[in-house]
Every structure is written in C-alpha cells, then in structure tokens.
Amino acid sequence: MKELSFDVVVLGAGGAGVGAALAARAEGATVAIVERLDRSGGILNQCIHDGFGLHRYKEALTGPEFAARLNTEAKLGSDPGLTLLTGRFVRDIDPEARRLILVSESGLEAVTCKALVYAAGARERPFGSLLIPGDRVSGIFTAGVAQRLVNLDNRLPGTRALILGSGDIGLIMARRLTLEGIEVRAVLERLPYPGGLERNLAQCLHDFDIPLLLSTTVAEVRGKGRLEEVVTVQVDENHNPIKGTERSFAVDTLVLSVGLVPSTTPVMDLVTVDPRSRGVVVDAIMGTNRDWVFAAGNCTVIYDLVDYVTDEGIVAGRSAARFARGEPRPERLPIVRGRDVGVMNPSLWCPGQDLTLFLRPARPFAKARWVVRQGEGSSAAIIRETKAEILTPGEMERLKIPAAKLDPSKPLTVEVVPDA
Numbered sequence: 001m002k003e004l005s006f007d008v009v010v011l012g013a014g015g016a017g018v019g020a021a022l023a024a025r026a027e028g029a030t031v032a033i034v035e036r037l038d039r040s041g042g043i044l045n046q047c048i049h050d051g052f053g054l055h056r057y058k059e060a061l062t063g064p065e066f067a068a069r070l071n072t073e074a075k076l077g078s079d080p081g082l083t084l085l086t087g088r089f090v091r092d093i094d095p096e097a098r099r100l101i102l103v104s105e106s107g108l109e110a111v112t113c114k115a116l117v118y119a120a121g122a123r124e125r126p127f128g129s130l131l132i133p134g135d136r137v138s139g140i141f142t143a144g145v146a147q148r149l150v151n152l153d154n155r156l157p158g159t160r161a162l163i164l165g166s167g168d169i170g171l172i173m174a175r176r177l178t179l180e181g182i183e184v185r186a187v188l189e190r191l192p193y194p195g196g197l198e199r200n201l202a203q204c205l206h207d208f209d210i211p212l213l214l215s216t217t218v219a220e221v222r223g224k225g226r227l228e229e230v231v232t233v234q235v236d237e238n239h240n241p242i243k244g245t246e247r248s249f250a251v252d253t254l255v256l257s258v259g260l261v262p263s264t265t266p267v268m269d270l271v272t273v274d275p276r277s278r279g280v281v282v283d284a285i286m287g288t289n290r291d292w293v294f295a296a297g298n299c300t301v302i303y304d305l306v307d308y309v310t311d312e313g314i315v316a317g318r319s320a321a322r323f324a325r326g327e328p329r330p331e332r333l334p335i336v337r338g339r340d341v342g343v344m345n346p347s348l349w350c351p352g353q354d355l356t357l358f359l360r361p362a363r364p365f366a367k368a369r370w371v372v373r374q375g376e377g378s379s380a381a382i383i384r385e386t387k388a389e390i391l392t393p394g395e396m397e398r399l400k401i402p403a404a405k406l407d408p409s410k411p412l413t414v415e416v417v418p419d420a
Helices: 015-026 042-046 063-073 143-151 168-179 198-208 306-324
Strands: 002-011 031-034 082-085 089-094 099-104 107-118 122-124 140-142 160-164 183-189 212-214 216-224 226-234 247-249 253-256 260-262 293-295 333-337 341-345 355-361 365-374 381-385 389-391 397-401 412-418
Touching: 002 015, 002 306, 015 031, 015 042, 015 063, 015 107, 015 306, 031 107, 042 063, 042 143, 063 306, 107 306, 122 143, 140 143, 143 168, 143 253, 160 168, 160 216, 168 183, 168 198, 168 253, 183 216, 226 253, 293 306, 306 355, 333 341, 341 412, 355 365, 355 412, 365 397, 381 397
Parallel strands: 002 031, 002 107, 031 082, 107 293, 140 253, 160 183, 160 253, 183 212, 333 412
Antiparallel strands: 089 099, 099 107, 122 260, 216 226, 226 247, 341 355, 355 397, 365 381, 365 389, 365 412
C-alpha cells in the first residue's frame, strides 16, 4: 500500500476545500486535497449560471469560472507543495495515527497528516425521504441531478415539469429548464414563504411568468413506467393537507429541490455533529471538538453564497496549518442561540479571535434586527446589531465582530428582535 504524508490534508475540492488549501499553503504547509470526482470544483462545475464571485472577485462569474479563478489563485497543478488526489474515496480515518485510508481505481493509499480540513459539502434530500405515495415511476429527479443532465450531459429530463421546493437551486432550474424549451408548470413550496434569494425569485420566476404556489406540496405521483401526473394539495400551518384543494398536473418530470443536508457520514464518529443542523460543529477558527480536525463549507451549515464558503475554507486552512506547525488551539466558549434564530454558525467563539457569524432567522419578519449581546439580563450590552429590515430564512446574514469587542468573562447571545 502506498504511503503519503502531508502537513495538512483537505477532504473535498470545492470552494471550501480549495480555499482551505490556498490558505494552508500560504502558511507554509504541505497540502493534499482529496477529491472523489475526477477534477476540482465540486458542484461549481455544473452551475453555469452567473452570480458567483460578487463578494470575493467583485464580478459576476459562472460556477466553472469561479472554480477556475480559485484554482489559479491557489496555483493548483503548478505548486509542488499542493497535491490534488482525484478519484479517491475515504475508507477509514484512524484518529490516533491521524491516518486516512483512501480507495481508488489504482488501489489503497495511506495518507498521514498533522491536521485535517473536512470540506465535503452537502447532499440533496432524495424522493424516498418525502414519503409521497403513488406509482413507482421514472421522471423524478433531484435538482442537482437535473442540473447535471442539462448542463454537463446535454440531455433534457423531460418536456413538462413541476418543481417541488423554492430553494435557490429549484428556482435556478425552473429558469434553466424553461430556457431549454421545457414547460415548467409551477414551482411548489409547502411553506407559506419562498426559500430562495429574492434575486432568484425575480430573475428565475417573475421574469419568466412561472407560478409559485405557496403552502402547496405533492400529494401523489401517477404513471405507468414514466411519470404522467402529479397531484398537488394545499397544506395548513401545520403542513397537513387541506381536503378539497387537490389539483392535477399532466407532467412527465418532477424536480425536487427539497433541501440540502450537510455531508458528514465519513466523520460522524470523529467529530461532534449538531443534531439540529446535522452539520459539523465548529468554532470561530473552524475547529471541531477534535484538536487536529477542522471543517468548513456546507458540511457545517448550508450557505447561500460560494464566496462565504470559500472564506470559511480559508479560515479553516489557515488554522489547520498553524496547528500543524505546533500552535495551540485557542479556548472555546459557547454562543447562546436566542429567540427566532434558525441557523447559526459557528456555535462557539474564541477569545482573542475575530468572530464572523452566519445567520438565518427561524421564520420571516417584515422588519427586524439581528442583535448580539454580551452579559446577562438587563445588564447585557449590545455589541453588534443590524438595521431593521426584512428577514427571511432564504437570506443569510453575515455579521463581523472584532476580537476587541468580545469579553471572555461574559456570555454571548444572538437573537432576532422584531421592530415595534
């Protein structure tokens, strides 16, 4: 079995992984990126729409363009201190030896490291998890699979489609299928509000007159071999079907955009996973509960911008490289999740380190503020707050707090405060 050794090993070559490798190399570490696909970029390679890079590169790039720009920045393929191992799967991780066993077409490899960055991204929820009754038919795709078929394989999934779920990839696929000549009858959302970014609602649905049916879900799928009919139903505030609101759509394609789940299977027994978000729990420097393991990207929480994913990867890579050369990990203190906080990352902060919070509200607000307080009760002081504006779960907020404002003797709390 081939033996390899590096200062830092990064699992995943998407935005977070390449960002981590870039930062670790800048700190002088030898780095290997392990990727299951045959090239770097991850999901970016099939996202041919623009809108990537607005924060990092100050211009609108397609997914492949963003990946290529990041690869160039990291000198991927030209830096002898940065090795890309593609077509590899992780078979085992030995936490005591800090040793990974990789499987590829060429056999087994053992890779040891001083620090590990886990950046494996997320997976789509499949149709089977929805427990929708009906016939066993073809023509049902997750949004990511449909996107790959159209954008990479040049194949159309069908002729008439419904899309279940109004997350960003569902909205983007509604537009993409329409541009390819497929009739998108509607986008369904079981919640009473859309799940994607406002700009995607405007550019992908409103601009193409595609209906968005809120508080609506799929009740049944019908067909002989291939999907022929989808029955929808409206739901109440508890997501229970409302009798008499059924509606039939004659379609041959159902695209599912029903959420992403952080991909944590390879590290479930290695690090702490949040039972709520199902992502890896990290602190302000992207460290996990195991001192030599760091994590970044959609394996922690689901982000809405690859720019944020890459930024977090850079923090993780820098931290991993510093740990690999012998710097101790800082103290970790919990962040209290206050009222109406849906998503919060990180879950812990580190005294002496700047803190960047990524937040989503638990529900929509017509006007509300994000507030960060330190202290307890009436003596708690506001150390960061946003202006009052519309808050929705589809829009992620990024709050930066300098280390000088954080007092390690006082608890830190984040909450949503509705505007009176």
